[in-house]
Amino acid sequence: MNIVIIGAGYVGTTTGIAFANQGHQVVLIDTDEDKINKLHQSILPFYEDGMEELLKQLIANGNLSFSTCLEEKIDQAQILFITVGTPSLPNGVANLSTVEHVARQIGRFIKDYKMVVVKSTVPVGTGDKIKEIIKDELAKRKQEIPFDQLSNPEFLREGKALYDAMHPDRIVIGCDTEKARLMMKALYKEEDAKILFTTIKDAEMIKYASNAFLATKISFINELARLCEKTGSNVIEVAKGMGLDQRIGPQFLQAGIGYGGSCFPKDTQALLALAKEKEQPLHILQAVTKVNQTQVEWFMEKVKKALGNLSEKRIALLGLTFKPQTDDIRESSSLKMIDYLLKHNAMIKAYDPKGMDHVKKIYPSITYTNTPYKAAVEADAVLLVTEWKEIIELDWNRVKPLLSQPYVFDGRNALDASTMIQMGYIYEGIGHRPSS
Ligand SMILES: NC(=O)c1ccc[n+]([C@@H]2O[C@H](COP(=O)([O-])OP(=O)(O)OC[C@H]3O[C@@H](n4cnc5c(N)ncnc54)[C@H](O)[C@@H]3O)[C@@H](O)[C@H]2O)c1
Numbered sequence: 345m346n347i348v349i350i351g352a353g354y355v356g357t358t359t360g361i362a363f364a365n366q367g368h369q370v371v372l373i374d375t376d377e378d379k380i381n382k383l384h385q386s387i388l389p390f391y392e393d394g395m396e397e398l399l400k401q402l403i404a405n406g407n408l409s410f411s412t413c414l415e416e417k418i419d420q421a422q423i424l425f426i427t428v429g430t431p432s433l434p435n436g437v438a439n440l441s442t443v444e445h446v447a448r449q450i451g452r453f454i455k456d457y458k459m460v461v462v463k464s465t466v467p468v469g470t471g472d473k474i475k476e477i478i479k480d481e482l483a484k485r486k487q488e489i490p491f492d493q494l495s496n497p498e499f500l501r502e503g504k505a506l507y508d509a510m511h512p513d514r515i516v517i518g519c520d521t522e523k524a525r526l527m528m529k530a531l532y533k534e535e536d537a538k539i540l541f542t543t544i545k546d547a548e549m550i551k552y553a554s555n556a557f558l559a560t561k562i563s564f565i566n567e568l569a570r571l572c573e574k575t576g577s578n579v580i581e582v583a584k585g586m587g588l589d590q591r592i593g594p595q596f597l598q599a600g601i602g603y604g605g606s607c608f609p610k611d612t613q614a615l616l617a618l619a620k621e622k623e624q625p626l627h628i629l630q631a632v633t634k635v636n637q638t639q640v641e642w643f644m645e646k647v648k649k650a651l652g653n654l655s656e657k658r659i660a661l662l663g664l665t666f667k668p669q670t671d672d673i674r675e676s677s678s679l680k681m682i683d684y685l686l687k688h689n690a691m692i693k694a695y696d697p698k699g700m701d702h703v704k705k706i707y708p709s710i711t712y713t714n715t716p717y718k719a720a721v722e723a724d725a726v727l728l729v730t731e732w733k734e735i736i737e738l739d740w741n742r743v744k745p746l747l748s749q750p751y752v753f754d755g756r757n758a759l760d761a762s763t764m765i766q767m768g769y770i771y772e773g774i775g776h777r778p779s780s
Contacts, residue, residue, distance in 0.1 A: 348421035350446050355498050356427035361398055362509035364407035371417045372410045383410045391671035391698045395506050415453045423459045430464050436613035438467050447474040451481020454489055459524055461494045465551050467618050471495050471544035492524040495544045497551035503669030515539045518547025555611040556629050561596035562603045563635035569599035569775025579775025599775045601755040602639035604666035604675040640680040647753050654688035660723035662716050663730025664696035664703045671698035678729045682707055693719040697732055725751035731758040
């Protein structure tokens with residue numbers, strides 16, 4: 345099939361690569377010229393393991409191409425995917441201005457039937473709005489060109505984006521015509537058994553509900569971790585015991601310093617904003633976001649209590665991205681930590697395998713090192729922020745003599761507490777108080 349994808353960010357590029365790899369003809373459109381120039385040179389605009397090699401192959405075999413001009417490419421498409429960003433406005437509402445702008449362009453440029461599929465995460469009711477915008481633009485042109493509007497939310501995880509796009513757990517498709525349903529079945533033919541067809545409104549809600557539920561699991565275990573520290577229980581064991589129950593499952597029950605990234609914080613806020621608009625409060629989700637907003641501070645208070653005073657203390661910050669295997673720092677807990685440390689006049693040396701360039705743009709004055717060992721030199725404490733394999737598997741025997749004080753605060757419970765204590769570290773994790 346001929347597919348045009350509008351928005352060559354994380355979702356658009358990954359989706360484009362996955363479809364092109366199945367043999368579809370894909371054009372990726374983005375208004376960011378620099379991004380499109382890079383893609384032309386087979387350079388991914390973000391880090392995702394293994395994806396750049398596939399990008400090269402697909403460009404070479406002619407299945408994938410790029411452009412900054414939707415008007416020039418739109419005629420080629422049977423299916424148009426909208427994958428532009430939907431960031432939060434200051435009041436938490438999803439900013440739909442780019443989605444709406446793209447819908448307007450589609451209404452202006454199409455000459456024959458198109459399927460318009462929204463992959464961006466959008467609040468319930470956006471599908472109807474998009475339909476109206478396209479119809480409105482067609483009416484201005486005095487045209488009655490048929491089109492179908494669909495919702496096909498994306499569930500990929502950064503760091504595993506390509507795998508998820510190629511092996512999705514489920515494909516949710518909201519559509520309201522038989523023609524669109526058959527075309528989507530043909531597009532996703534190999535994944536037939538995994539497709540759930542719903543109404544557009546249900547598909548839109550499924551995406552928000554899924555992210556809100558995962559965020560709930562995270563905040564639940566994080567809040568419980570705080571109680572475990574007071575009761576002397578070990579949250580790692582508690583989560584293991586809970587997770588063995590198949591109704592609960594072990595995933596998203598790792599206590600830590602809270603969720604970040606481009607989706608959970610924004611999508612929970614957008615769902616809460618929708619609930620407010622509809623005057624139907626979501627009390628559980630309100631608590632979920634509150635726990636998340638306070639989790640870094642709760643952790644940093646532990647650091648401050650242990651070190652006495654943070655002023656002039658040298659802190660090695662290991663890991664900056666919101667999770668491993670990505671260079672994405674959006675809403676990363678590391679940023680809140682840096683703010684806290686700077687407010688308390690601490691001196692920071694930071695290291696991350698992929699995220700340092702992005703953080704440097706926000707905090708140019710802190711020190712960045714090209715190895716984790718250099719960050720540890722003369723540090724009063726190591727803070728493990730992101731559980732990169734490279735950081736977990738440091739030679740901790742080599743790190744210890746570099747430090748001024750042997751404190752390790754493990755924000756992800758990624759290290760083995762008793763091993764660290766045996767090595768002579770003063771170790772603090774989340775939700776467990778290891779005895780020496
Ligand atoms: N990143 C994820 O892990 C993820 C997962 C699932 C769903 N989503 C959702 O998918 C959507 C996109 O997320 P993302 O992370 O890919 O965003 P992104 O910021 O990485 O990409 C958006 C892209 O759209 C481009 N763009 C902006 N205006 C445009 C226009 N008028 N025409 C063409 N391109 C334009 C931007 O230049 C950018 O490259 C969001 O709604 C997000 O919530 C993201």
